Amino acid sequence: MTSAPTKYAHYLADFQSLTQGPGSGAPAWLKDIRDNAWSRFSATGFPTARRGNERWKYTNVGPIAKIDFDLSLGPAAANGSKDLALSYPVEGPAVHDLVYIDGRYSSELSSPASGSSGVTAASLAATTIDNSFDLESQVGHYAPVDDDGFAALNTAFLHDGAIINVADGHAEKVTIRLSYITTDGAGPRVTHPRTLVVAGRNTDVTVVESYAGPKDNVYFTNAVTEISVGDGARVDHYRLLLEGEKAFHVGTSRVKQEKDSSFSSASFTLGTALARHDLEVLLDAPGAYCSLNGLYLTADNQHIDNLISIDHAQPHCTSRLKYKGILDGKSRAVFGGTVMVRPHAQKSDAEQTDKNLLLSQSAEVDSKPSLLIYADDVKCSHGATAGHIDADTLFYLRSRGLDLDTASRMLVHAFASEIIETIKPAPLREYLDTIFTAAIPNKSLPIASVR
Amino acid sequence: MAAAGNGSTPLLSIKGLTASAGDLEILRGIDLEVFAGEVHAIMGPNGSGKSTLANVLAGRPDYKVTSGEVLYEGQDLLKLEPEIRARMGVFMAFQYPLELPGVRAWQFLKAGVDASRLHRGEEEMSAREFDQMLKAKIEEVQIDPDLIKRAVNEGFSGGEKKRNEILQMAVLKPKLALLDETDSGLDIDALRIVAQGVNMLRSPENAIILVTHYQRILNYITPNYVHVLFDGRIVRSGGPELAHELEEKGYDWIKETVDAGV
Numbered sequence: 034m035t036s037a038p039t040k041y042a043h044y045l046a047d048f049q050s051l052t053q054g055p056g057s058g059a060p061a062w063l064k065d066i067r068d069n070a071w072s073r074f075s076a077t078g079f080p081t082a083r084r085g086n087e088r089w090k091y092t093n094v095g096p097i098a099k100i101d102f103d104l105s106l107g108p109a110a111a112n113g114s115k116d117l118a119l120s121y122p123v124e125g126p127a128v129h130d131l132v133y134i135d136g137r138y139s140s141e142l143s144s145p146a147s148g149s150s151g152v153t154a155a156s157l158a159a160t161t162i163d164n165s166f167d168l169e170s171q172v173g174h175y176a177p178v179d180d181d182g183f184a185a186l187n188t189a190f191l192h193d194g195a196i197i198n199v200a201d202g203h204a205e206k207v208t209i210r211l212s213y214i215t216t217d218g219a220g221p222r223v224t225h226p227r228t229l230v231v232a233g234r235n236t237d238v239t240v241v242e243s244y245a246g247p248k249d250n251v252y253f254t255n256a257v258t259e260i261s262v263g264d265g266a267r268v269d270h271y272r273l274l275l276e277g278e279k280a281f282h283v284g285t286s287r288v289k290q291e292k293d294s295s296f297s298s299a300s301f302t303l304g305t306a307l308a309r310h311d312l313e314v315l316l317d318a319p320g321a322y323c324s325l326n327g328l329y330l331t332a333d334n335q336h337i338d339n340l341i342s343i344d345h346a347q348p349h350c351t352s353r354l355k356y357k358g359i360l361d362g363k364s365r366a367v368f369g370g371t372v373m374v375r376p377h378a379q380k381s382d383a384e385q386t387d388k389n390l391l392l393s394q395s396a397e398v399d400s401k402p403s404l405l406i407y408a409d410d411v412k413c414s415h416g417a418t419a420g421h422i423d424a425d426t427l428f429y430l431r432s433r434g435l436d437l438d439t440a441s442r443m444l445v446h447a448f449a450s451e452i453i454e455t456i457k458p459a460p461l462r463e464y465l466d467t468i469f470t471a472a473i474p475n476k477s478l479p480i481a482s483v484r
Numbered sequence: 485m486a487a488a489g490n491g492s493t494p495l496l497s498i499k500g501l502t503a504s505a506g507d508l509e510i511l512r513g514i515d516l517e518v519f520a521g522e523v524h525a526i527m528g529p530n531g532s533g534k535s536t537l538a539n540v541l542a543g544r545p546d547y548k549v550t551s552g553e554v555l556y557e558g559q560d561l562l563k564l565e566p567e568i569r570a571r572m573g574v575f576m577a578f579q580y581p582l583e584l585p586g587v588r589a590w591q592f593l594k595a596g597v598d599a600s601r602l603h604r605g606e607e608e609m610s611a612r613e614f615d616q617m618l619k620a621k622i623e624e625v626q627i628d629p630d631l632i633k634r635a636v637n638e639g640f641s642g643g644e645k646k647r648n649e650i651l652q653m654a655v656l657k658p659k660l661a662l663l664d665e666t667d668s669g670l671d672i673d674a675l676r677i678v679a680q681g682v683n684m685l686r687s688p689e690n691a692i693i694l695v696t697h698y699q700r701i702l703n704y705i706t707p708n709y710v711h712v713l714f715d716g717r718i719v720r721s722g723g724p725e726l727a728h729e730l731e732e733k734g735y736d737w738i739k740e741t742v743d744a745g746v
Binding site: 424425426428429430431432433434435436437439440443444446447448449450451454 | 545
């Protein structure tokens with residue numbers, strides 16, 4: 034039986050409404066997962082920055098813990114929410130759009146897989162899941178709830194969610210767009226978006242996962258994404274955080290890669306009062322390659338925390354990690370990157386960098402890249418920088434006739450473009466380029482002192 | 485000094501210019517008049533202040549002008565922001581051109597051209613017109629067209645960077661071009677191409693100040709005047725023959741004559 038300290042009474046009430054309400058018809062294995070997760074959450078609660086908890090050293094989730102968020106259990110309301118769904122055009126026949134409103138799957142706004150054999154793209158709550166796909170062994174397999182209160186809370190509320198499965202050897206390239214949208218509510222809302230992507234052997238899958246919500250509302254998105262990349266498969270993953278300015282977002286992503294697989298991700302963050310993304314990639318067989326890129330642009334009092342870990346568990350794997358931040362106002366960015374090379378993971382090749390451009394004197398960066406290397410025949414490097422616009426570079430542009438503001442904006446855009454350029458689908462690249470360009474503040478920037 | 489160019493007003497007139505970097509006084513009283521149509525070579529040993537002079541004229545913020553006057557087309561040049569100087573036709577080819585990762589060469593050049601046009605009260609150039617103009621300039625200065633598709637100077641060799649400066653100069657068509665040791669570090673082929681670019685720009689309407697350490701480039705570009713800068717002052721001026729004399733006798737000769745008070 035579950036029990037919880039009174040401080041989580043609100044979540045307990047919601048949990049009971051779910052398990053006795055819309056979630057009561059779930060299969061036994063799913064009920065077990067939820068019950069177990071609830072036990073974990075009620076035991077661990079929200080993480081604190083207490084001494085020794087390096088994972089939460091610089092990010093205080095007190096503001097999230099304090100608010101009694103509403104869990105929306107009703108059916109998805111579609112009115113007016115379409116505007117927040119991803120609107121850039123995508124080409125190709127094999128595009129599946131799944132839209133979630135306040136945590137619930139909207140069949141009205143979605144256009145999932147239709148009759149394409151070998152591809153499942155559906156809501157967990159829907160009954161159409163392909164029987165040949167063993168959900169039970171996959172859901173929660175990559176993102177265990179043992180040590181993480183947020184993942185546990187998400188899992189306890191597992192009900193809807195995106196289930197993507199591309200069968201072994203499916204030759205056609207598959208594109209999935211997932212839009213998780215929070216709408217205007219009476220009070221602060223919480224959603225627990227859940228995504229599972231299983232890319233079978235030798236498949237080619239693009240996943241665009243986006244989060245959005247009203248500009249001025251306080252709400253909380255607590256997302257978990259699990260991705261399995263099969264032998265020789267390739268997954269391109271785009272994570273778009275376009276939440277409102279008062280939103281809280283905690284995301285946990287877990288990726289497991291098989292032999293000769295490729296995983297490329299690009300993570301973009303705009304808005305959000307407090308954003309945390311905890312990404313772990315397990316290179317679990319030789320020949321796996323991952324490239325993790327990120328770009329965030331913050332202002333005011335925003336706080337963004339990226340905690341990334343790459344585990345070279347097997348030899349002959351390659352990882353590339355490149356994050357960039359543009360910080361304005363009193364915003365703060367935290368970057369913790371860990372590359373672990375296990376003792377027998379010889380011929381590992383890893384590079385990680387975190388670069389930050391400060392647009393104000395009061396923005397702050399805490400960057401901590403680290404390498405834990407237990408093998409001897411490896412090639413690993415890491416680096417982190419934080420600084421203002423370079424005075425010499427700025428003068429070079431001005432000497433060609435560009436005024437200070439135009440030159441500054443051009444350089445900020447150039448800084449961002451290295452990450453934007455990693456986006457492969459042209460329409461998505463142009464869409465993000467447009468919104469990031471628009472978000473570059475129009476003002477005179479502090480300049481790094483020369484010499 | 486007789487004016488080779490047309491008109492009686494100099495394009496550039498420098499009087500008693502002193503400038504410092506930090507606490508160090510580098511220019512210690514420069515006087516120079518440059519008329520349209522002229523090419524002036526400024527030579528001097530390392531540390532004599534020749535690069536500083538070019539950079540002060542272009543408006544680099546690292547230097548502080550402590551006294552003197554610079555008139556450009558009759559206007560007080562020193563009061564103007566670097567971008568205004570550029571829009572009015574002052575161009576400096578950098579000694580160490582910077583790499584601009586993420587800045588497309590096309591976008592960079594067009595922004596410069598448009599800034600000058602808007603300054604003159606003209607409209608921005610259409611993308612099509614600009615493309616055609618750029619294509620013609622690329623052929624003129626013999627730069628690899630693929631370099632222009634990349635980010636400005638990113639991963640370019642030293643010679644490619646210098647050639648790109650000449651392309652920028654050809655595109656922006658300055659009235660006063662300042663070449664800050666553009667010839668240094670170039671092999672003979674690159675030097676020839678750079679010199680050709682400079683000669684192409686040369687016209688009765690504009691002037692060029694060629695800052696150089698070596699006489700070598702003057703085999704390809706014949707200046708109207710050669711000035712020797714030493715310890716922040718122009719200590720000797722003359723025609724092209726002065727460069728040959730310098731080549732023969734070396735900068736020590738200048739030092740000796742200055743020390744001897746000649």
